[in-house]
Amino acid sequence: MAGGAIPGPFRLLTALYADEPMTRVFSEEATVDGWLRAELALCQAQASVGVVDDEDVQALKRRIAERPVDLPTLWAESRNVGYPVLPLVRQLADPVDGSRPPRVHWGATTQDIMDTGLVLQLAAAGRRLEELLRELGDALAVLTERHRGTVMAARTHAQQAVPTTFGAKIAAYLGQVTRNLARQRAATTAVSVVSLYGAGGTSAALGTAAGAVRRAMAGELGLAADDVPWHVARDRLVEFGAACAAAAGTAGRFGREVADLSRTEIAEVREIDGHHRGASSTMPQKRNPISSEAMLGFSVHAATLLPGLYRALEAGHERATGEWQAEWMILPDLACSTAAAVALAAGTAHGLQVDPAAMAANMGAEGGSVLSEAYMMRLAPHLGREKAHDTVYAAAGRARAEDTTLDDVLRRTAEVVALLPDGITPGEYVGEAESICDRALEAWSVQREAKGR
Template sequence: MLPPRFEMLVGLYGDEPTGRLLSAEATIDSWLRVEAALATAQGELGVLAREDSAAIVAAATLDNIDAELLWEQARNVGYPILSLVRQIDEALPAARRGHVHYGATTQDIMDSGLAVQLDAAARRLGELLGDFGDALAELAERHVDTVIAGRTHALHAVPTTFGAKIAGYLGELARHRDRLDAARSRVAVVSLFGAGGTSAAYGERAAALRARVAELLGLAGTDVPWHVARDNIAEFGLVCALLTASCARFAREVVDLSRTEIAEVAEVAGHHRGASSTMPQKINPIGSEAIIGLSATTGALSSALFRIMEAGHERAAGEWQAEWQVLPQLISLSAAALATAAATATGLQVFPEAMRANLDVDGGLIMAEAYMMRLAPHLGRERAHDVVYRAVQDCRRTGEPLHATLARALPEHLAAGVDTDLAPEDYVGHPHDTVTAALALWRARRAPTQPDPR
């Protein structure tokens, strides 16, 4: 087998437990577990003699597999299971040989092994998602009253609070927990249908055998073959891409609010963290930058998921191989993004004074809607909009406060309602309701790391 390719982005920011779950050793082990479960079930159901079954289970271990030979032979055969089966068989006593992989086809073993790995990967992604969400929940609670400029189209819009802003991310992650749960339940499914999906080689006890193998592996059972029906696999990969994209949205927020001209947040500080090789003043938002890079890569890779669904007839002719490359990468990238986002959120520095000062950088014009809504009951919303719009243009020419310009432009009986300087704190809506609702949504979600009743 070729030496592993160095991947700098995942190498620097990847999640080690996820890497172990997707390693070559773990992949081979998942196939061995399936072969052992198949032999166990066949022994219990009388398809194999119990002595043969027990011998196969004892032989189906990593110690009996020459991985280098397996991959060398896989390059010739096209798939690794023939070599795996032959090596297990050679490890058996002579009297017990010839019963390994009985009735099975290569994709039965590889897909069931993949289901085992995806189940474990989903649990790990759920843990990482939980860490990120919990960090955001703490930020939302702590800053529910921290007033900040809400921005639309990158420009000042209306006042909001930093906690309410973070609550939007928390709601998004809560929905992702549902998606991850659902995707996990659909990929953690046994595949045991034989060469063409008919189960003919498994005999009359095929359904019972499949159900028992699923039970032994901790997977859900099914009586519908999915050798070429890859929609659930594609869904899982797309959930990984969605998770990573949400991490990138948060990371982009951190990058934008960290700008020198804004300086409302900053990533965790540390000696030479984010340092430049030439500009001594620089403290770059390196965690957020990594997340954005991870998401850009994930988004590009995810397009291949639709191609794997094109497999025809009863067995793919190339589409399945694309899955081998893309799916582990999507999982690794997603895990890295979640882990880095959780660390970024946990260590995020928030500067309320800068947030408050920035509310005034446009001369208080961020309160324009507030004045418009104060005038709307008297003038109607459209006319009130036009009055405030004209006043804003005057303010930008004169530098005069908005309330003073409006008071001068309105009849006396209306001017009295706008002749005071409205405070941003008085026009933030209902941040406590927003944060409370987001926290309830997040905390109500069952973590995907909990086992499903099968």
């Protein structure tokens, strides 16, 4: 199919990091092909119940196979009409061999064909997102298992808090991806519903055959059928968009984590190496976290698009007045940005360089004050929780001021030294870290294998 040379802005982030399979789902060719599939399925469904006959089906098949849609003409006429289906139907109704024109688009309205074509694209987009989420989840599962006992500082409010393990940190991301995958599957199933309701949603033009034709058309396309019209009831599309935005948000959060932990002063993880990868044009030492930055960019873009779908829920009466047109731009951008973000996250997780030595060394910051809660909880049964808190609080302040360790200060504090026969190591105070890893891995395994249920 020759391109129609539709103009559009150059988008640098997309040019650099687009997920090409998702981009193809929403290409010009795929969009028109969805409309063609919808029209052919409608014709086949009507033939199956006697509204049209097999000669119409065969004529339409020949027209689609032997004479590609004239895209420049289609778009030029669509700009005049406002929608592409009328000029598309006029092309399809022109037979290739001079025979009887096929009966095309009988009883349908423009939105039936465009929405059904969109649903076919969203179903394909959902399958691609499931694939990408599985790739990301698998990479995170490897990290979770590999680093279940790799001790590091948990951070709250950007400050060291208590010890944890890198596996437990990644397990939280794996939990998100597990839920993302479940949401995406549910949303893809929910949105995969044919549209065939006619001009005002009553299917009056199809008469008593309407329900049978609708179900047969759905069967031809592998979609579900709903006898209640959804021309302006767009909640399923919002569910799909929300699932996309949530998955993009997970990728964005992961990108933020990698960027933060790869700071020079922290240096606990790094993106994969490569000659000039993440290089600066002027600072030769730089190794910028470029994949993390890009997934953040796509995530932000996805998040800003979602409110537009909620706004489109306001469509009134039996046909939208502009809200529908907004979806034409929002949904492809949202799916494509999500796919790019998740693909980048999967690649980053797969190649992530983890430095356990840096993690261990960083826990020595401020004299090992990351163990303050551990010492407080050891002292609390003897002093009471509040007094233990104040005692360790004071000791942590002295450790900073004297550039020594928290343990050293506490062992010079007369009222508590006898209560601390042994020091505490970070690995002793990671709580449920390893069981967190186990639970996350189990949940991922179950959800990953749930495909097709």
